[in-house]
Amino acid sequence: MKTHLRFVAAAEIRDRILRPLICFRKQHPTVRFTFEDVGSSAGMKLAAGGNIDLATSSAIPTPDITNSLVVVPVGSSGTAVVVNAANPVTALTKAQVRDIFSGTITSWSGVGGAADPIIVVIRESTSALRGNFDAYFFGGKGVYRSDAIELNTGDDIVRAVTSRTGVISMLTISGAMLGDQRIRALTIDGVAPSKTNITSGRYPVIRPLFLVYNEKHLKPAIAAFLEFVRGADGQHIIELVTTGG
Numbered sequence: 001m002k003t004h005l006r007f008v009a010a011a012e013i014r015d016r017i018l019r020p021l022i023c024f025r026k027q028h029p030t031v032r033f034t035f036e037d038v039g040s041s042a043g044m045k046l047a048a049g050g051n052i053d054l055a056t057s058s059a060i061p062t063p064d065i066t067n068s069l070v071v072v073p074v075g076s077s078g079t080a081v082v083v084n085a086a087n088p089v090t091a092l093t094k095a096q097v098r099d100i101f102s103g104t105i106t107s108w109s110g111v112g113g114a115a116d117p118i119i120v121v122i123r124e125s126t127s128a129l130r131g132n133f134d135a136y137f138f139g140g141k142g143v144y145r146s147d148a149i150e151l152n153t154g155d156d157i158v159r160a161v162t163s164r165t166g167v168i169s170m171l172t173i174s175g176a177m178l179g180d181q182r183i184r185a186l187t188i189d190g191v192a193p194s195k196t197n198i199t200s201g202r203y204p205v206i207r208p209l210f211l212v213y214n215e216k217h218l219k220p221a222i223a224a225f226l227e228f229v230r231g232a233d234g235q236h237i238i239e240l241v242t243t244g245g
């Protein structure tokens with residue numbers, strides 16, 4: 001008898017769970033699943049209401065739904081500062097990143113680049129990625145340029161960065177992102193977002209990755225998948241997808 005499972009995940013962290021799911025299905029061929037592109041906050045609310053079987057999140061639940069959810073840590077997710085690959089700038093300090101996104105620095109010449117205007121592109125305010133960015137670079141709520149362009153998905157960010165050399169933005173680190181020759185993830189305070197630095201925790205802009213579900217609606221197939229993804233094989237797969245190793 002087939003089991004159908006419904007998952008939700010933000011597009012930029014979907015691959016971290018999709019790859020383990022594919023491997024899990026090889027061991028459990030009767031399990032079928034569907035994926036929907038939903039951010040952390042919305043996904044947790046769906047899980048709390050029992051409307052989906054499992055959600056991914058890189059943020060902790062808000063107080064109004066905490067008691068309805070079980071949160072399972074399964075890894076970490078890094079946040080990169082990204083530019084177009086044609087931009088000669090390869091590294092920034094934490095202070096320079098803050099000053100660029102807040103509007104104190106408005107030309108690439110201010111950080112060793114060409115005398116071209118900086119175009120700031122950010123994620124929406126409810127994004128867990130942006131929350132992680134705000135916490136590290138601003139020490140709390142971010143204060144952004146008034147003309148910063150706000151986008152809602154990682155795919156939109158990639159399109160913006162690759163379309164103009166003056167764009168700077170924020171993006172979840174993944175093997176696919178690190179392998180995309182059209183964009184560059186910048187070194188921050190001398191630490192590159194490399195596989196070694198992400199795995200060791202030396203790269204500073206990291207947030208946890210969780211799987212979230214409602215225990216009252218836990219299906220046996222979900223319990224089996226959670227056991228798989230927390231095991232050695234599942235963790236190895238997540239590490240490979242995260243770092244491109």
